Amino acid sequence: MAAIGPSSKIVIVGSGVFGISTALWLARSGYKDVTVLDMQDTARMAYDPSCVDSASADLNKIIRFSYGSEIEYQRLATEAAKIWDEWNLEILTAPTNELPERLRHGDRKLWWNVGMLRMSCESDLGDFEITTLDNMEREGIREFQFRTDDDRDVTRARERGWAHKLDPCRRQDRLGTHKAVLDSTAGFVYAYKSCAWAQHLARKAGVKMILDPQRGKVVDITTKSDQPVVHTADGLRYTADLVVVAGGGWTPSLVPEVQGLLETTAGSVANISIPKDRPELWERFAPENQPVITWGSWQGKEVYSLPRDENGTFKIGWRKTKWTNFEDVREQRISVPRTAHVTERKETRLPIDALNGIKEYISVNFPELVPLGITSTRLCWYTDSIDNSFVVDFVPGRPGVAVCSGGSGHGFKFLPILGREVVKILEGRGSQTVYGHMWRWRSSSEPMRNGLEEGEQGPRVLSKQTMATKADWTFTGQ
Known part of the structure; x- marks a missing residue:
């Protein structure tokens, strides 16, 4: 051209x-x-x-x-x-x-440097994490990474005011193990x-x-x-x-x-509303005290969460499986969004596997939120490349x-x-x-x-999933 x-x-x-x-x-x-x-x-x-x-x-x-x-x-x-x-x-x-x-009301701040805790559910750090730390060493920014199993890193985190975010889930005390790296340069917008x-x-x-x-x-x-x-x-x-x-x-x-x-795919997102009349929870999940957290195996992190927002919304996402939705488009079968508002067929529910993964994350890491239950869910549609x-x-x-x-x-x-x-x-x-x-x-x-090679025959197709209902938003025994 x-x-x-x-x-x-x-x-x-x-x-x-x-x-x-x-x-x-x-x-x-x-x-x-x-x-x-x-x-x-x-x-x-x-x-x-x-x-x-x-x-x-x-x-x-x-x-x-x-x-x-x-x-x-x-x-x-x-x-x-x-x-x-x-x-x-x-x-x-x-x-x-x-x-x-x-931007005229509420927080007038876009970018929050709250740190990101890359937290493992396994007994050690994986290759991806080690490679990341090695690259950051070469780039001259390794000093901003704090391994929870490295005494020197823990001391440095304490000196720089990050110690309270090394184990916000209290895993060491509750479960006897906690392998993670806190990236103090990261956060959310x-x-x-x-x-x-x-x-x-x-x-x-x-x-x-x-x-x-x-x-x-x-x-x-x-x-x-x-x-x-x-x-x-x-x-x-x-x-x-x-x-x-x-x-x-x-x-x-x-x-x-x-x-x-x-290919168009969807991640799974759930929210929990933290009430302002619960000051111990309100403070604990505030950006000042709660980092971004990823949790799962180092081969592929499955769940993440971000600090509550100014209205008390605590967001949790599940990305182990990214869903597809095939429909007829110009005589082809193409994965397209199926959303809450603009598509002809509406969808706000999550597949039950995704919701259960999110509930497991909460149950294991934030048991104090279990009585609150899930407040809302949505599918987040984007595009994956090969x-x-x-x-x-x-x-x-x-x-x-x-x-x-x-x-x-x-x-x-x-x-x-x-x-x-x-x-x-x-x-x-x-x-x-x-x-x-x-x-x-x-x-x-x-x-x-x-x-992308799976197509409509693959296991990720939304129509093949059992979808969760509001009845599934509560935790067992609640």
Whole structure:
């Protein structure tokens, strides 16, 4: 395709992390005609997870720098952290009337450096953890990692004020064993507030938004005279120089060519409401006292939790199995989201296996929460790539159409900086960058490709699961 320039007409499909970060960096790089389309009014609803269906529209997301041997992601996450810090300061010092509505009330802080405790249910640390620590040693940041079984690390954690987060589940006292590493550089961000802030910055930079169930809903992308044409549900057509599909879990539906490279999957999330009239619980699960926690085997962590938010919501996620949902899309069977609000068939329940995994995590690690029971559940739909690395590239055989997707459950932390690298790729400079190479259009000859080879015959299909009901939200004996 012809090279894009400042006056090129660019349409971005999707206002989640990948779409809004790309839009922001395009505008800040001098592009004057950038429009974001979305079928959900993420501006009016401010990415509220109670009414917006998107992986980006979530309560909170983990910010981590532990990537094993994937040093490139570790470095990009470290760069992103600097901008998260800048955003925090910018929001804190801005006049209230100059902030988006979502940030005018409650916590005006996006990024919380509360630490992340990588906690094992096994008797020792695994290869991934050892590799991560070795890489951090080489990068000069090992001093911020504290092993619970290393006296020197424990002493250093105590000196730096992190000792109270080394064993928040009191496993050593209760169970007689506790193997974990506390990463004091990590933490979480409020996801919905972060997206609202990024969209606010994009608008200020000149990005146009069409966020509407009809005018913003893309139903097809065709080609005319070697230019992409975007068709929306209201019957209008937008001819562009470049279309960037950043539709999250809806990306494979709009660009079926990604089959075998990307697949829409769902993680399982449950919430427990911690009451303010229980001050011992309220304080214990506050960000000041509770780190982000991952728990499971080092081969594949299965459960995670984040500190309670300002309203008392304690979020737990289960990722051992990522669910698929196959439906007919343009004469193909493609995995598509099945959500609480925007899809024809609605779903808020979790498969019983996922709910039981979450309940086990609570029972073993936080037995004091058992009497409260589960408050709500949701499926978090996103896209997995064949190798968990993003896909940012032009679609072969589709002039002017690019895909920006494949977050694979770890993309949110890069919101402030992802678009910088995407712009380089869209400008044709991808071959000159490490991320352009990592995120290129690709295939795999590996026998197991993150489950993408299973298809509708695989065991992860949602229709094959026994779904939990509200009756399952209580714990045995409660």
